Every structure is written in C-alpha cells, then in structure tokens.
Amino acid sequence: MRLVILDDYDLASEWAAKYIRNRIVQFKPTADRYFTLGLPTGSTPLGCYRKLIEYHKNGDLSFKYVKTFNMDEYVGLPRDHPESYHSYMWNNFFKHIDIEPQNTHILDGNASDLQAECAAFEQQITAAGGIELFVGGIGPDGHIAFNEPGSSLVSRTRVKTLAKDTIVANARFFGNDLSKVPTMTLTVGVGTVMDAREVMILITGAHKAFALYKAIEEGVNHMWTVSAFQQHPRTIFVCDEDATLELRVKTVKYFKARMH
Amino acid sequence: MPSNKSVSDAPITQFVNCRILKDHKLQWEDLWVREGKILNPEKLFFDEEGFADHKVDCEDKIIAPGFIDVQINGGYGIDFSQASSDIRGGVALVAKKILEHGVTSFCPTLVTSPSDIYHKFLIVSVLQKVVLLDLLAPVMLLCFSPQVIPELRVQDGGPEGAGVLGIHLEGPFISEEKRGAHPPKFLRTFKAGGLADLMEIYGHLDNVAMVTLAPELANSAAAIHELSGRGIAVSLGHSMADLSQAEEAVQHGAKFITHLFNAMLPFHHRDPGIVGLLTSDRVPPGRTVYYGMIADGIHTHPAALRIAHRAHPAGLVLVTDAVMAMGLPPGRHTLGQQQIDIQGLHAYLTGTTTLSGSIATMDMCVRHFREASGCTVEAALEAASLHPAQMLGISHRKGTLEYGTDADFVVLDDTLTVRETYIAGQKVWRK
Numbered sequence: 001m002r003l004v005i006l007d008d009y010d011l012a013s014e015w016a017a018k019y020i021r022n023r024i025v026q027f028k029p030t031a032d033r034y035f036t037l038g039l040p041t042g043s044t045p046l047g048c049y050r051k052l053i054e055y056h057k058n059g060d061l062s063f064k065y066v067k068t069f070n071m072d073e074y075v076g077l078p079r080d081h082p083e084s085y086h087s088y089m090w091n092n093f094f095k096h097i098d099i100e101p102q103n104t105h106i107l108d109g110n111a112s113d114l115q116a117e118c119a120a121f122e123q124q125i126t127a128a129g130g131i132e133l134f135v136g137g138i139g140p141d142g143h144i145a146f147n148e149p150g151s152s153l154v155s156r157t158r159v160k161t162l163a164k165d166t167i168v169a170n171a172r173f174f175g176n177d178l179s180k181v182p183t184m185t186l187t188v189g190v191g192t193v194m195d196a197r198e199v200m201i202l203i204t205g206a207h208k209a210f211a212l213y214k215a216i217e218e219g220v221n222h223m224w225t226v227s228a229f230q231q232h233p234r235t236i237f238v239c240d241e242d243a244t245l246e247l248r249v250k251t252v253k254y255f256k257a258r259m260h
Numbered sequence: 261m262p263s264n265k266s267v268s269d270a271p272i273t274q275f276v277n278c279r280i281l282k283d284h285k286l287q288w289e290d291l292w293v294r295e296g297k298i299l300n301p302e303k304l305f306f307d308e309e310g311f312a313d314h315k316v317d318c319e320d321k322i323i324a325p326g327f328i329d330v331q332i333n334g335g336y337g338i339d340f341s342q343a344s345s346d347i348r349g350g351v352a353l354v355a356k357k358i359l360e361h362g363v364t365s366f367c368p369t370l371v372t373s374p375s376d377i378y379h380k381f382l383i384v385s386v387l388q389k390v391v392l393l394d395l396l397a398p399v400m401l402l403c404f405s406p407q408v409i410p411e412l413r414v415q416d417g418g419p420e421g422a423g424v425l426g427i428h429l430e431g432p433f434i435s436e437e438k439r440g441a442h443p444p445k446f447l448r449t450f451k452a453g454g455l456a457d458l459m460e461i462y463g464h465l466d467n468v469a470m471v472t473l474a475p476e477l478a479n480s481a482a483a484i485h486e487l488s489g490r491g492i493a494v495s496l497g498h499s500m501a502d503l504s505q506a507e508e509a510v511q512h513g514a515k516f517i518t519h520l521f522n523a524m525l526p527f528h529h530r531d532p533g534i535v536g537l538l539t540s541d542r543v544p545p546g547r548t549v550y551y552g553m554i555a556d557g558i559h560t561h562p563a564a565l566r567i568a569h570r571a572h573p574a575g576l577v578l579v580t581d582a583v584m585a586m587g588l589p590p591g592r593h594t595l596g597q598q599q600i601d602i603q604g605l606h607a608y609l610t611g612t613t614t615l616s617g618s619i620a621t622m623d624m625c626v627r628h629f630r631e632a633s634g635c636t637v638e639a640a641l642e643a644a645s646l647h648p649a650q651m652l653g654i655s656h657r658k659g660t661l662e663y664g665t666d667a668d669f670v671v672l673d674d675t676l677t678v679r680e681t682y683i684a685g686q687k688v689w690r691k
Contacts, residue, residue: 079306080300080302080303086302086306087302090301090302090305090306091302094305095290095301095302095305100309100311101305101306101308101309101310101311102309
C-alpha cells in the first residue's frame with residue numbers, strides 16, 4: 001500500500017482531489033472509453049468534492065466521459081430526503097459539475113426487489129468495464145462502505161443491517177434522534193471494491209485513528225473490513241496527522257519519508 | 261446530448277450565477293424553470309435524466325419572487341374607481357407599467373364608491389359564466405344590455421402585464437370618522453350583515469380577493485364570516501375599533517389590517533386598538549394576522565415602521581396604496597369621487613392636509629423598508645412577496661421560489677433595483 005500523510009484535513013482533501021483529477025486527465029476518457037469512478041459519502045470526502053468542483057470550474061477537469069458508482073444508499077429513505085445519499089451526491093457534487101445523469105449510478109434503496117437491485121448494480125459495474133478507481137472512507141469501526149464488522153471479505157453488493165456504532169455515528173445527520181436513523185442499507189461488498197483496479201481510502205481525524213491502526217498494522221480480519229485492502233495490488237490510504245495517532249512512529253516515519 | 265426527459269419535452273431554462281431567495285435566505289443556487297413553473301433540478305437529474313436547454317447568466321444578481329401589491333388604486337392617470345368606458349384597458353395599462361417595479365401580481369383596489377359603480381364593475385362576471393367564449397361576450401352584451409362595462413377580473417399575468425389576483429374592495433362599510441379620503445356620502449352600514457347586504461351593495465363577489473371594513477359597525481361579524489367563508493380576505497381598516505372588537509373580528513375570520521396606523525385609532529397603552537393585534541394573545545392558534553404598511557417614508561414614520569416590524573415581523577406586508585397620480589407629474593388629479601394635489605412624493609386631498617394615498621412604487625417601498633428598519637434583504641423581499649401570498653392563501657403557487665410554484669420572479673442588483681421581471685418563466689420587462 002501507499003500511505004500518504006498530509007498535515008491537515010484540507011491538505012489531505014486537496015491531495016486526494018488532485019490524484020483523482022490527474023488519473024482522469026491522464027486516462028483521456030472518450031465516448032468509447034469511460035473513466036469509471038467509485039465514490040463515497042459522509043463528512044470525510046466533502047473537502048475532496050469541493051476541490052474537484054473547483055478544478056472543474058477552472059476548466060481543468062471534465063466529467064463528461066466519467067461514469068460514477070456510489071458505494072451505498074439507505075433502505076426505505078425517500079430519495080429526496082435531505083439525508084439520502086442521492087441528495088448528498090446531487091448537492092455536494094453532481095449539480096456543480098458536467099456529469100451526465102445517465103452516467104451516475106446510485107443504489108435505489110426504495111426498489112421493490114432489493115436483491116435484484118443489488119445484482120443489477122453489480123452487472124452495471126461489469127458492463128461499464130469494471131471500476132478504474134474506487135474512492136472510499138473508513139468508519140470508526142473500520143468498515144468500508146457499509147460492510148460492518150463480521151462482513152465477508154469476499155462479499156458482493158447486498159442488503160446490510162447497520163451496526164450500533166454506525167447508527168450512533170450517523171445520528172448527527174438525523175437531529176441526534178437514533179430512532180430516525182435508517183437501520184438497513186444497500187452496499188457494495190468488500191469483494192466488489194477489491195475488484196477495482198485501484199483503491200483510494202480517505203481517512204481523516206483522530207476519531208478514525210484506531211480504525212486506521214487496525215486496518216493497516218494488524219492482520220486481515222473481517223472485524224475491520226478495510227484490512228482486506230492489504231491484499232489489493234494497488235491501494236492508497238490518504239490521511240491527515242490526526243488519523244495517524246495510533247500508528248507506530250516507525251510506520252509513520254517510513255511513509256512520510258517516501259513522500260519527499 | 262440525448263436525454264430521457266420522460267415527463268415533458270418543454271424547454272428547460274437554468275438561471276446560473278445568481279443568488280436566489282430560498283428557505284428565507286439568499287443562496288448561491290441555480291434557478292430552473294420549465295413550462296412556467298419552478299423546476300426541481302434534482303428530480304430532473306435522477307428521475308428524468310434531464311438537463312437544461314438554455315442557460316441564462318445572471319451575473320451575480322439576486323432573484324426574488326415577484327412582488328405582490330394587494331392595495332393599489334391606480335396609476336399613470338388611471339383610477340380604478342372611476343367609471344370609465346374602458347376599465348379593462350385601464351387595468352391593463354397599470355398592470356403593464358407596474359412590471360417595471362417588480363410587481364407580478366396585484367389586487368386592483370376600489371375605494372368607497374356608489375353602489376352602481378360596484379354593480380357595473382362586478383356584474384359582467386355573471387355573463388362571463390353564461391357565455392362560453394370571450395369572443396361571444398361582446399355579441400351577447402349587445403343583445404342583452406348596451407350599458408354593461410367590461411369588468412375587473414382575475415387574470416394570469418404575462419407579457420401584457422402583471423396578473424390580477426382579484427379586486428380589493430376598500431369600503432363602503434367603513435367608519436365615518438376614519439374615512440380618510442373616502443367620500444362620506446357613499447359610506448354604508450350593515451342592515452343584517454349577511455350575504456344580502458353584501459350583494460345589495462357589491463352585486464357580485466366572484467372576482468373579489470379582499471374586502472376592507474370597520475368591524476365596530478353593527479352586524480359586521482356576519483359579513484366577516486360570510487366573506488371569509490368564500491375565501492375572500494377580510495381586512496380591518498378605516499375604523500374606530502378598539503382591540504377587543506378587532507380581536508373578535510379576527511376570530512370571525514379577519515386576517516389583514518389595511519395600512520397599519522393610518523385611518524385607525526392610534527396605539528394607546530391602555531387600549532392598543534387595531535394596532536394591538538400585532539401582539540394580541542387572542543389570535544386563534546395557527547393563524548397569523550398580517551398588516552399592510554405603506555413604506556413610502558411619508559405615511560408612516562420610520563420609528564413607527566420599526567416598532568411594528570420588531571413587534572411582528574412575520575406579518576408585515578408592503579403595499580403601495582398607490583393612487584392614480586403614481587407615475588404622473590405634479591398637479592391636480594381625480595381619485596374616486598374626489599380631487600387630490602400632488603406635491604413631490606406627497607398626495608393630499610385638495611385643500612386639506614389629509615393624505616390620500618401614496619405615489620411610491622413597490623420597489624421604492626422595498627428599499628425604503630430595508631433602509632428604515634435595518635432588516636435583512638431577505639426580510640424586505642419577503643414582505644413584498646411571501647407575506648402577501650400567505651395572507652391571500654396562495655403561497656402554494658405565488659410569492660416563493662419553491663419547486664412547482666409559478667415562475668414569477670424579479671432579477672435585482674445589490675441596491676434592490678429591479679433589472680428584469682419574469683412571469684411564468686418569460687421575461688416580461690427589462691431595464
């Protein structure tokens with residue numbers, strides 16, 4: 001893996017956004033050869049999205065030939081609910097860029113047959129030629145997407161029930177009322193993300209430090225599903241100083257030296 | 261670039277680089293319009309996989325809902341209360357001119373007039389129902405009665421002018437002591453207050469949006485009840501009522517105060533009068549009492565404007581109460597059945613110091629209100645759009661930029677000067 005450590009949240013967001021921009025630009029996508037991008041939600045990637053929008057508005061980055069696949073969506077939450085991941089992606093990203101609606105893919109948490117919806121999503125990824133770069137985050141319990149502790153490390157897109165930790169972490173988006181937080185989601189599996197040609201995980205903040213430690217300094221374990229990426233050929237972890245607080249000094253020094 | 265657009269093929273316009281008044285705040289958001297209504301772009305994106313056909317660059321200007329004037333007696337030489345052979349033409353002329361002030365909907369106001377004037381203006385709506393096509397109406401009129409005059413009626417706005425929401429009947433059931441500029445010989449009282457009284461005086465109520473009356477008149481409760489039941493906004497004004505009479509009127513359905521402070525008892529700390537409605541604890545739950553303010557710097561002292569605004573900001577509705585002379589040069593003119601003199605921004609009843617209405621325009625009122633009260637830009641804009649719409653019960657389609665509402669809006673610069681006016685998504689005026 002690559003571990004990229006920046007001083008603070010803003011610098012980490014900028015580094016990640018520049019990486020995504022450069023990958024897309026160097027790929028030179030066309031109508032016959034789209035760049036497929038996996039995308040996360042949550043508070044961590046907001047800075048990265050803001051920078052990508054800036055690069056688009058500067059004329060440095062177009063999403064015309066980019067196809068996006070989001071990681072997850074709540075089950076049973078109306079699509080236009082302000083906390084749905086559809087709303088998140090529209091307000092924080094899609095409405096500011098030139099992506100075409102039919103090139104965006106977000107799981108439909110209100111589909112009448114949830115399992116068929118998940119299977120169809122996997123097929124859409126395959127039909128698009130697989131994911132070129134999957135961007136993700138990490139939960140405080142070390143989960144990738146909504147692959148909660150105990151999820152199979154070879155899992156595919158499916159329905160998942162949320163762990164208590166995750167519901168508590170999400171409560172702040174639902175007026176701190178635990179009863180209003182959805183309890184089920186549709187999520188890509190660990191295996192789905194592992195299939196991507198490259199994976200970039202954004203991890204910022206001291207509250208994620210322990211999860212990062214478990215993910216990269218301990219073994220591959222289904223209790224900390226991000227650890228699966230130790231077995232991926234091309235993964236980058238982008239973090240800020242605070243997220244490294246639980247790592248060994250030796251690990252941090254090694255990777256920091258590689259940045260210069 | 262092909263798109264689904266499964267709901268409609270009509271062209272979509274996206275206004276970009278603008279700040280729009282949304283959720284009571286000015287926000288850097290694009291405004292999307294299709295088929296004369298504000299469009300939800302997120303729904304367009306996900307449901308229809310659609311996108312804009314035209315983009316309009318607003319160059320960082322402000323977009324606010326079109327202004328709504330619920331009290332305007334005329335302008336540009338037109339007096340709505342005067343019997344004329346071309347009342348429809350007169351309304352149309354004013355409707356067209358007020359687009360320049362950012363007004364997209366209004367209530368032509370008739371001051372206290374003799375009964376036959378009301379009958380003439382309001383009666384043809386009956387014939388309108390009988391006759392299926394407007395084209396046939398002149399023919400039918402010739403057959404039935406050569407005396408009938410085209411009436412004032414509810415009408416959508418467009419390139420020809422601002423929309424008519426309905427007539428505001430200011431009088432004749434008002435107080436003699438507080439009649440202001442209204443002619444005393446045409447004032448009336450209620451016999452029983454019911455429908456019979458109203459019909460005897462007005463003739464028909466089909467195109468009436470508001471009625472101003474004095475609630476201390478005997479049997480007014482029945483009238484208020486009858487009018488409110490028909491969806492007509494009852495406003496208290498030109499009245500000597502004390503607070504409990506006013507509160508009773510509100511309980512019967514009254515929801516507006518005509519030009520607060522003017523033509524009513526002044527606020528007194530032991531009997532606040534109608535002004536006391538602003539902070540009354542007798543207003544039925546869930547209801548708001550709205551009040552018109554003429555913010556022309558003349559009809560209300562800025563300190564009084566501030567007191568009212570601070571006491572009850574959510575109820576403030578800016579009105580022009582503009583008279584025929586609005587837009588005309590200084591001199592002597594006719595209002596209703598009387599004469600007035602214009603001097604600068606003042607309009608007096610000839611030979612007196614009684615004000616007979618203002619000649620300020622709605623956009624001037626918005627700017628003056630903002631300056632005098634120190635309120636936010638959003639509050640000033642809402643006083644001219646959202647609040648009148650709420651008062652009339654039409655805020656589900658006018659007075660806001662919510663998705664699905666009529667695309668009537670104004671483009672303003674930072675000095676709150678109107679640069680462009682749109683009705684149903686179409687540009688109907690530009691500076």
